[in-house]
Every structure is written in C-alpha cells, then in structure tokens.
Amino acid sequence: MQISYEFVPxxxxxxxxxxxxxxxxxxxxxxxxxxxxxxxxxxETVAPDWSHEHWESIYTQLSDWCSKNKVALAIDAYAEHKLETE
Known part of the structure; x- marks a missing residue:
C-alpha cells in the first residue's frame, strides 16, 4: 500500500x-x-516505528516536494537523534 505524505513547513x-x-x-x-x-x-534507529518500512516512499515523495518548492534535499548519513513527532 502506497502511503501519501503531506509536507508542511x-x-x-x-x-x-x-x-x-x-x-x-x-x-x-x-x-x-x-x-x-x-x-x-x-x-529504523531514528524514525517512528510505523514508518520503518516506508523510507523509499518518503524519499520519493519528499524529493518531489523539494523539487517543486526549490528546496535542497540532503541525506543525513549521521542522524543520531530520534525524529520528533507531533
């Protein structure tokens, strides 16, 4: 199942x-x-549990969002802190 993401600054x-x-x-x-x-x-170390198997989908959709909004996308190979959740 493809999950649809919304990106909000x-x-x-x-x-x-x-x-x-x-x-x-x-x-x-x-x-x-x-x-x-x-x-x-x-x-898997820093993301919420539910998102572990969705990195590829998140990357693809985020990359599209960044392109449309003229924002650079950097892949952080050294991420150590858990992502905040709302």
Whole structure:
C-alpha cells in the first residue's frame, strides 16, 4: 500500500511530514533552504516505528516536494537523534 505524505513547513526550521499513520518532523534549514532526511541505514534507529518500512516512499515523495518548492534535499548519513513527532 502506497502511503501519501503531506509536507508542511513549520516555524523554527522544521518540516512536518503528515500521513494517516502519524507525523514526524524533519530539520528544514531556511537560510539556504535544505531538508535533512536521515539515510536509509539510519532510518529504523531514528524514525517512528510505523514508518520503518516506508523510507523509499518518503524519499520519493519528499524529493518531489523539494523539487517543486526549490528546496535542497540532503541525506543525513549521521542522524543520531530520534525524529520528533507531533
């Protein structure tokens, strides 16, 4: 089943990723607009449990969103902190 994500910029350099299963927050640097997505090998360590098997789908949809909004997408190979949830 393909999950559809909505990406909503939030004050204080955050990008809220929303879907029916839940939400999580990615870092979104505004100075030089860049969204940071934890690398696939770090995803299960830092992402909410429900999202573990959805990295590819999140990456694809986030990449499309970034392209449409002229925002760089950086893959964070060193992500160590759990993603915040709303």
């Amino acid at each position: 939030h004050w204080k350099e955050k990008l809220v990723c929303k879907c029916a299963q839940g939400n999580f927050i990615l870092d979104y640097a505004m100075g030089s607009p860049t969204v940071y997505l934890p690398a696939k090998n770090r995803w």
